[in-house]
Amino acid sequence: MRYLPLTDTDRGDMLAKIGAGSIDDLFVDVPEIARLDGPIRDLPMHASEMAVERHMKARANKNLAAGDAPFFLGAGAYRHHIPASVDTVIQRGEFLTAYTPYQPEIAQGTLQMLFEFQTQVARLYGCAVANASLYDGSTACWEAVAMAGRVTKRNRAVLSGALHPHYAQVVKTMAQFTGDTIADSAPAIQTEPDLDGLTARIDDETACVVVQYPDILGRISDLSKVADAAHAKGALLIVVNTEPVALGAIMSPGEMGADIVVGEGQSIGVGLQFGGPYLGLFAVRDPKHVRQMPGRLCGETTDAEGKRGFVLTLSTREQHIRREKATSNICTNSGLCALAFSVHMTLLGEKGMRELAAENHRLACLAADRLEKVPGVKLLNTSFFNEFTLMLDGKPAREIVRELADRGVLGGVSLGRLYPGIEALEHALLVAVTETTTEDDIETLANELERIVMEPAQ
Amino acid sequence: MRYLPLTDTDRGDMLAKIGAGSIDDLFVDVPEIARLDGPIRDLPMHASEMAVERHMKARANKNLAAGDAPFFLGAGAYRHHIPASVDTVIQRGEFLTAYTPYQPEIAQGTLQMLFEFQTQVARLYGCAVANASLYDGSTACWEAVAMAGRVTKRNRAVLSGALHPHYAQVVKTMAQFTGDTIADSAPAIQTEPDLDGLTARIDDETACVVVQYPDILGRISDLSKVADAAHAKGALLIVVNTEPVALGAIMSPGEMGADIVVGEGQSIGVGLQFGGPYLGLFAVRDPKHVRQMPGRLCGETTDAEGKRGFVLTLSTREQHIRREKATSNICTNSGLCALAFSVHMTLLGEKGMRELAAENHRLACLAADRLEKVPGVKLLNTSFFNEFTLMLDGKPAREIVRELADRGVLGGVSLGRLYPGIEALEHALLVAVTETTTEDDIETLANELERIVMEPAQ
Amino acid sequence: LEEPLIFEIGKAEVTGVDLPKIDPAVPTRLAGLHRDDAIGLVGLTEPETVRHYTRLSRQNYGIDLGFFPLGSCTMKHNPRLNEKMARLPGFADIHPLAPQNSVQGALQVIDELATWLKTLTGMPAVAMSPKAGAHGELCGILAIRAAHTAAGNPREVVLVPESAHGTNPATAAFAGYRVEDIPATPEGRVNVAELKARLGPDVAAVMITNPNTCGLFEKDFREIADAVHEAGGYVYCDGANFNAIVGRVRPGDLGVDAMHINLHKTFSTPHGGGGPGSGPVVFSEALAPYAPLPFVKQDDAGEYYLVEEEHREERGPTFGRMTAFHGQMGMFTRALTYMLSHGADGLKQVAEDAVLNANYILRSLEDLLHAPFADSGPCMHEALFGDKDFGGDLSTLDLAKALIDEGYHPMTVYFPLVVHGAMLVEPTETESKASIDQFIEAFRSVAQRALDGDQSMKQAPYYAPRRRLDETAAARKPKLAWSEPEE
């Protein structure tokens, strides 16, 4: 057993020291009914690295990796190029195999990194303070709603129809248990989001309005007036961002008056990974809200010799101190993903972040122009960053996506999959374009779409 | 430029400090005739990671990787499974980006590793002392011949016909310049190597006899009598090993009386890599020969506080001290490959090394039995470790190998390629089998061989 | 050399990536919302970046560096094959919403891991999407509440032992329950009589950690479970300590209704300095219908697919969706790799060696240190000590910090709360006897100093990258982001 250092001799010596006759003597407290007479049945025995590698590779090879196909999927998870040095850093054993930095004297590496990470996120979001990360964007979204309830002492949340449907579902699932009221709807297929309709739904019971930016259809709009409307009613504006790269080109939510900004950080440094682990980002514009924030926070302090150092702080909010009175039951953050994000962000810097955003947008414009020319394809958006919605004639988009995949093209996310059963959205296809997309990829998608859209429905 | 930290502002400030008006002022000593007016023409400009990765991957994808095909190549380079933790260790920046340990106080990591490596190699080879590695097996082989010349003060080397032909060519190339006489021949296709013929060639002028073990045809034979014959004439026996895994099953060269044992260490931890970097192993049975050894040596000592530590030692043999009187012009070793070897060897240990050897041999026996059954195929060897020679009817083996590759099978190394122009060897195919070979692979090769061998020659 | 912050060495005009220059002439479609002001980020080139993080890393302690005896956290070795497998493009580079015909291998991995988890726990169902242990706890309690609600009454109270992890009461409270403590017996286990007396129609569930946080197996677990079921409640088992029994005991045989499994604790996914975790939850038949979406099923043709909101029949009375996609795939590949490596025999050995190592530590220290439950029978995978008889006004914290100077990460301190100055030592199965012996020697030496009242320990650590850090000052006036120094 390559991971188990004890030899049989060791085991014998140790049992002797303990005064036990056999290993079974150490399990005497297990009731008879639960004692097994050998290794659990129906599972294989141990295997060599080589055998395990074959097993896992056989599964991996059944998947069409994004890098092996023209790839246009987004809808909350984006494929970006991750510099090779990011993985070098996160594989350092001192980062990879460390625990939560509860002993700060020997965890300054993680702690300083988190302090830098918090600063990067806060600045990207146009906020004062960010936490040390949460599980992912969708759970961060719920935590923001819950926090708005604590801050406003109200329990009604108004969700924009153009919030990622999974995020909305998470919020609604949780609200079932907390008794919060959630007002939401499906997105209307139109060029501009209906912000007036949204603000009209804010009332005096409203704790928060939740708006995605850019929204689920890729649209960008000025949220200042939503912020004003919310603030006028004593509600908070929560802005959700699923594509942090966009914030290298467009105004930050904080600048537009958002009170809480949350989002998915996966785009920077983390990768697709079939949905997880991802990286929940959480920030507040006004430092006065810090003590209502969920999740870990890293703060600066000094050591006994006066040297600068960092510690986890304000942990009186957390469950291991507050138990049932904690602001959240969250225990872990996404430390290693936060590290990956922070390393990538450090490599980018202001200049790289802006250039990356510009390049994403440039290619997305190119793609939109090209795809719009395909007969039977219409571009919905007038504004977008790196993702836009196409309306397709003929078959439902969901079928088209499957057929494209059969032809080796990962052509986008159908709204039919995200909003099953809503007829109005059946023919809409979300197409995301990043710096990893080539002009050849765009041409391939255009040609394949042309072929499939024009086919008579069966 | 992602690897160049100076900004234009920095450059300006630094030029000012230096007192230079422009960067050109620092290149004033370059004669006019060699000054270029801009970036060198005919080369591309700088490129992003993503673009470079695309370029390199396009090339990598044109190669048939061993892991993607039934694979039976050997002849001096063997494919073994390398545990994942080996690469983790060699990618540690402290190992990867360190220099030769000339400042031992801050290089104990490399030095202690080398000391452990030397011990592992010496024991594997049945020798007293091993050096810290050389470039590869073939250059180590020449260094052994050169060392035998220094020890015996003679200049005639007798090479076994069954020494790897590339190794023999390297020795002969070098000997052209040193004036050594090299006696060699091609291997005779027979079940047992002609050791009597070899010993008969040893005379009073002979500095050394060089024998490969197992030999180029995969045969294993007791070299004690060659050792005796050599020693009787005052010559040294040099044993060359190209498959260190074999030494987990068969008697070590040192035990059989070899004076110098050299070989290729690539099998353990290093990988195929299209031929390099590899790992030259070099050991001597008798410690009295240490000062005649080429290459770096790491030795134990103590520091000013009496703590055990390690340093490069006996460097008075080396070129940076001895200049034209050095034992060799070799400057670098294969430090990182030695590390990979040592980590893998540490994971194996005595038990793993023996089991690995047994498993290689078991599968090779299986393969030999199966392939022998193919009509038109004869097994030459009565003894072998994990590689044996097949005699094929019909087309020359070289053509058969190419056709197998076209069908996605990497079926072995033809002696026709190793010994071009020697008709007697044209129909011989070297087949290597390791723990990475599956029974399916063997079956595939058998079936494909059957098809091709039976085809009428065109 | 002290390592500065990136904001102190980076520059806005420096970058470590090469991207095309921005052409301001190209029109944009950004609704006019250009970000004109500086973001405030700084960049480093790759050499500077690699060096910054390499230097930072060297101020961290990790399992790769040494023994990491954090009780209840199960800091075991992270095999590198797991890392390699998780990085295969077929796993790392696939999109969560990729057409399902293009990701059959990934869905198969989820299904295989689910099968392993169900078989190892003896439970019929598992929810894979929870993102971490605490998220798993939440998943379990929400399923319990959903089941009660479906039966007409969500009930009011969840019973939790005093020694429980803080996440237990936090989770129960989140789900709208009132938390009541269950007292412990002097030997460190749940007081069964008092527990039974408290059961009634208002009790929704009990949450018990087994093996418990005192390091003991709750021998009466089955009896408790039966009583809870009798009273119409559910049994939630905190699986944090599953490592002690994996492959040897199936929680399903003990009457568990729901249990989360921390993949990093039992199945060796790396902890990464605080996550990401992954907390699948196994369910009994009674709770299985309430499990969250999505989950993986195989159709008649053998094709895998995700059951989501739209599958009205198959999804059952699920309580909903806990997270955007379908769980921590990157952790699943690692955990499955680990399971395949160990197999049924190896996992049993894992539990046995973990328990053996812990008992060896317990019996090697009990002569010196107060071991409150040393007479309660063998411990499981962790050994618990208290600070009784420490000299001067030395505390467990001082001992912990002194241990840092010996080259070790400290054990868990002040947890569980039921023991004064608790020290919870968990060696795991991936330590060698030599390593443990060395630790015992060091531990005995600092323990003796603590008993002797060695005042120098109050200043420890002396040899760490930092001396003791002022946590009070950090909390009083929080500085949570870097800002440009004022001139």
Add this chain to the structure above:
Amino acid sequence: LEEPLIFEIGKAEVTGVDLPKIDPAVPTRLAGLHRDDAIGLVGLTEPETVRHYTRLSRQNYGIDLGFFPLGSCTMKHNPRLNEKMARLPGFADIHPLAPQNSVQGALQVIDELATWLKTLTGMPAVAMSPKAGAHGELCGILAIRAAHTAAGNPREVVLVPESAHGTNPATAAFAGYRVEDIPATPEGRVNVAELKARLGPDVAAVMITNPNTCGLFEKDFREIADAVHEAGGYVYCDGANFNAIVGRVRPGDLGVDAMHINLHKTFSTPHGGGGPGSGPVVFSEALAPYAPLPFVKQDDAGEYYLVEEEHREERGPTFGRMTAFHGQMGMFTRALTYMLSHGADGLKQVAEDAVLNANYILRSLEDLLHAPFADSGPCMHEALFGDKDFGGDLSTLDLAKALIDEGYHPMTVYFPLVVHGAMLVEPTETESKASIDQFIEAFRSVAQRALDGDQSMKQAPYYAPRRRLDETAAARKPKLAWSEPEE
């Protein structure tokens, strides 16, 4: 904690790999030569192995940790993209003797790298197989000897400047030449007059490093080359310092006949604690025919193939084969990745920044330290100082060891031999100005202490993993392998 040797913690019965048990009943075909006695190896499990080497690594200094100003060694940043590319299975997992139709991409990489090297040096041919710089030198000198021999007389003497790397004379001697020194001028360059005077029909070649090891460009290189050619000799240029001029100066324009290129110095392949290196050699038209086998060619159909012994026509009067296969492929992929990353413009910038950084250091220290050639004009990529005026009996070595305590790897010491107590500082282009400024400050501080005769420096380093090690004892009674301690 001190890290023991594997032989002190490992065991013969422990292994970190899982392999089938040996079945002694299975017959073998090993000619009866079974290895019956113990080999004497010990094994560690994976957790122990990873920890052992992680701990060892932390006793090393590398570029990733800090500034590494080793003159003439060019310790620049090793980009991680290079590592990633070298590990693509299409490069890492192909056999050197694989059928050439199955490795066209690999042969193409060798050809592309060859094209880059030829274009950058302005030379018509390149030998790719030499395994390291010194091996490349040997390749160059052997080609020269082969050419002379073909012309009827191998000649007898090779001229080498006093300041040359030790490998130069060692190589020339190996090839059967007598080595004669070329004196230097007081300004640190080759004495052209004396060199010319020495030329004659017995001189086979001159070997000159340019930029030279005093850090200066040999301005009269072309004049020397012309004179050597006039006298029927060849010009070997040691390319160790090519980093200073890459992309800005083509050695072919200076009259070079052969030059090796250390891929790790100029093209960023990692040094790895002492190799592997890679030393391709560019050749002039005159020497190209003598280049070693094998080399890559493209046939009319565009297919790549290796020219080997059997290609009697194409191989020409080659001097033979220097190594078993076709060179350091793993280094080729890294170097090509680096070249593509930088491009022609980036490589020019590399040279310029390397030279700028060195001059900045020279001018920032020359007021304090003896800089023998400071007045000879700008230095190239390294700055040279001497130990003149050191106080007490302090030496360059003491300064070097004191620098370790400041957190730096020392510069190259006692080389070149032409300067007393030489200190050769090479910053490379991958250091930031901030990093260099910090180094200058530290260097000035230890230099001042040396000038002041601070005797405490004789005991330095104080804060390294080891204090000064006794190299004399190590050499007097060499202990080169571990052995079981005697009872």
